[in-house]
Amino acid sequence: MKVKEVAALSGVSVRTLHHYDELGLLIPAKTSEAGYRVYSDENLAELQQILFYRALGFSLKQIKEILTNPSFNRLEALVSQQQMLHQKRCQLDDMIRTIEQTIKEGKGEGTMTREERFKGFDFNLNPYEQEARDRWGDEVVDETSKKLQQFGGKQQEKMNMIYRRLADVRHLQPDSEEAQKAIGKWFQFLNTIGTYSLEAFAGLGEMYVADERFTTNIDQFGGGLASFMRNAMKEFARRNN
Amino acid sequence: MKVKEVAALSGVSVRTLHHYDELGLLIPAKTSEAGYRVYSDENLAELQQILFYRALGFSLKQIKEILTNPSFNRLEALVSQQQMLHQKRCQLDDMIRTIEQTIKEGKGEGTMTREERFKGFDFNLNPYEQEARDRWGDEVVDETSKKLQQFGGKQQEKMNMIYRRLADVRHLQPDSEEAQKAIGKWFQFLNTIGTYSLEAFAGLGEMYVADERFTTNIDQFGGGLASFMRNAMKEFARRNN
DNA sequence: TGTTGACTCTTACGTTACGTCAGCCTTTAC
DNA sequence: GTAAAGGCTGACGTAACGTAAGAGTCAACA
Numbered sequence: 289m290k291v292k293e294v295a296a297l298s299g300v301s302v303r304t305l306h307h308y309d310e311l312g313l314l315i316p317a318k319t320s321e322a323g324y325r326v327y328s329d330e331n332l333a334e335l336q337q338i339l340f341y342r343a344l345g346f347s348l349k350q351i352k353e354i355l356t357n358p359s360f361n362r363l364e365a366l367v368s369q370q371q372m373l374h375q376k377r378c379q380l381d382d383m384i385r386t387i388e389q390t391i392k393e394g395k396g397e398g399t400m401t402r403e404e405r406f407k408g409f410d411f412n413l414n415p416y417e418q419e420a421r422d423r424w425g426d427e428v429v430d431e432t433s434k435k436l437q438q439f440g441g442k443q444q445e446k447m448n449m450i451y452r453r454l455a456d457v458r459h460l461q462p463d464s465e466e467a468q469k470a471i472g473k474w475f476q477f478l479n480t481i482g483t484y485s486l487e488a489f490a491g492l493g494e495m496y497v498a499d500e501r502f503t504t505n506i507d508q509f510g511g512g513l514a515s516f517m518r519n520a521m522k523e524f525a526r527r528n529n
Numbered sequence: 530m531k532v533k534e535v536a537a538l539s540g541v542s543v544r545t546l547h548h549y550d551e552l553g554l555l556i557p558a559k560t561s562e563a564g565y566r567v568y569s570d571e572n573l574a575e576l577q578q579i580l581f582y583r584a585l586g587f588s589l590k591q592i593k594e595i596l597t598n599p600s601f602n603r604l605e606a607l608v609s610q611q612q613m614l615h616q617k618r619c620q621l622d623d624m625i626r627t628i629e630q631t632i633k634e635g636k637g638e639g640t641m642t643r644e645e646r647f648k649g650f651d652f653n654l655n656p657y658e659q660e661a662r663d664r665w666g667d668e669v670v671d672e673t674s675k676k677l678q679q680f681g682g683k684q685q686e687k688m689n690m691i692y693r694r695l696a697d698v699r700h701l702q703p704d705s706e707e708a709q710k711a712i713g714k715w716f717q718f719l720n721t722i723g724t725y726s727l728e729a730f731a732g733l734g735e736m737y738v739a740d741e742r743f744t745t746n747i748d749q750f751g752g753g754l755a756s757f758m759r760n761a762m763k764e765f766a767r768r769n770n
Numbered sequence: 771t772g773t774t775g776a777c778t779c780t781t782a783c784g785t786t787a788c789g790t791c792a793g794c795c796t797t798t799a800c
Numbered sequence: 801g802t803a804a805a806g807g808c809t810g811a812c813g814t815a816a817c818g819t820a821a822g823a824g825t826c827a828a829c830a
Contacts, residue, residue, distance in 0.1 A: 291806085302806095304788065306808085320807095323795090323808060324807060324808080343621075531777075532778070533777065545818095548817055563779080565826095566779090589816070
């Protein structure tokens with residue numbers, strides 16, 4: 289199969305296939321005398337995988353790592369892929385609902401308050417209300433939201449400061465004194481706006497790397513921060529238990 | 530307020546504020562003697578708006594039009610954006626089913642055909658789809674709603690039975706005999722309450738995923754059913770044409 | 771009053787995932 | 801044999817910023 293055929297079958301452009309070849313992400317099984325790319329059936333399966341992860345928002349670089357990793361288990365991957373798809377779907381549903389709300393309110397021209405407008409979208413104020421709700425119950429989250437709203441900008445600034453400090457030390461070992469001190473501030477901060485057990489704290493850390501939204505949001509302060517925080521939070525929970 | 534402060538408050542980076550200034554998307558109310566950007570409270574409100582639309586997936590160019598052009602129809606933009614999101618969700622549903630199928634078939638990777646592999650991954654909008662939506666959308670919806678309201682409990686029950694049967698087979702390929710037989714019943718049923726051309730039938734299928742009222746209603750019988758029906762109806766129309 | 775450190779500015783190149791020509795070579799069909 | 805269709809390699813364009821570099825500004829502290 290040559291480029292055009294693969295393109296038509298998979299729905300991607302010929303340019304995209306060229307691109308993936310350049311990146312070494314999908315190298316055609318053969319090359320004809322004239323230099324034409326010739327794809328095999330196995331290539332097609334690879335492409336399918338690539339498109340899976342692409343649709344989930346992974347970068348091509350990440351996809352390459354995932355797929356070339358020898359410990360990559362296909363069946364296992366499929367199951368986790370499905371979970372991720374469901375998450376994505378929930379996100380989309382949120383967005384759709386918010387637009388619907390906006391359209392409804394839009395007839396009344398700006399009757400939405402600032403908080404309402406950002407419900408489900410402000411990843412900084414209380415980014416993951418829904419997840420938190422699932423994990424720790426409505427009471428805790430409501431408390432948290434309330435308190436965050438009460439203090440507003442000041443809390444936000446404080447939060448950002450802590451993030452920045454963490455970003456500064458993110459290249460140290462997560463169990464170093466420096467790192468543990470910084471992550472301790474985070475624990476303290478969270479407990480000023482709600483009550484977090486060490487267990488919940490560690491669980492939250494897991495989410496920082498499990499949920500793409502957490503990761504990207506946190507990593508804004510520095511690449512790899514989310515992952516670092518997860519490790520540091522786990523260690524913090526272990527130590528202080 | 531200067532850049533840093535606004536950045537901390539809103540959660541965006543300083544560079545982003547610079548960028549928005551360059552684009553003319555968010556121009557600070559004042560500029561100090563030294564050339565510092567000074568943002569007003571109103572600027573903050575604007576920024577909120579910008580971030581809101583950004584979170585909905587609009588491009589900065591679109592956002593600028595929406596916010597600066599008073600004659601621009603926001604409602605229209607929101608609706609079309611919502612349709613886009615619905616389509617995305619529909620694709621996700623397809624992918625979820627494809628994965629389910631793949632997992633079920635276990636190691637039997639070879640049992641999937643080439644076309645099956647890529648079901649749900651077609652990111653190219655079929656121009657015919659849009660045409661169908663435009664041509665049949667409103668008309669079909671209005672007609673259907675009217676007639677659905679007219680008939681009573683017995684037909685309602687019959688309808689539900691068909692839905693349940695469809696839900697049972699929704700994990701099969703939409704072009705399988707089983708699925709086509711079930712969707713055929715649906716076509717028959719619809720024609721007991723009105724006259725539907727194959728074209729209108731396919732158009733109605735599009736509405737199942739484009740209009741959330743349809744989607745949520747149908748999906749009550751099983752997640753992803755609306756999306757499945759859309760595909761099956763499309764295939765049915767193709768076959769019997 | 772000088773100096774330091776935190777902030778700010780502009781300029782400009784880097785990044786991601788391709789789109790879109792341009793110029794030229796192969797293959798296929800009539 | 802010739803033209804259409806398809807393929808190849810550059811190479812520049814794009815969106816939405818990230819990331820320095822080099823330099824000016826502001827507030828506070830000595």
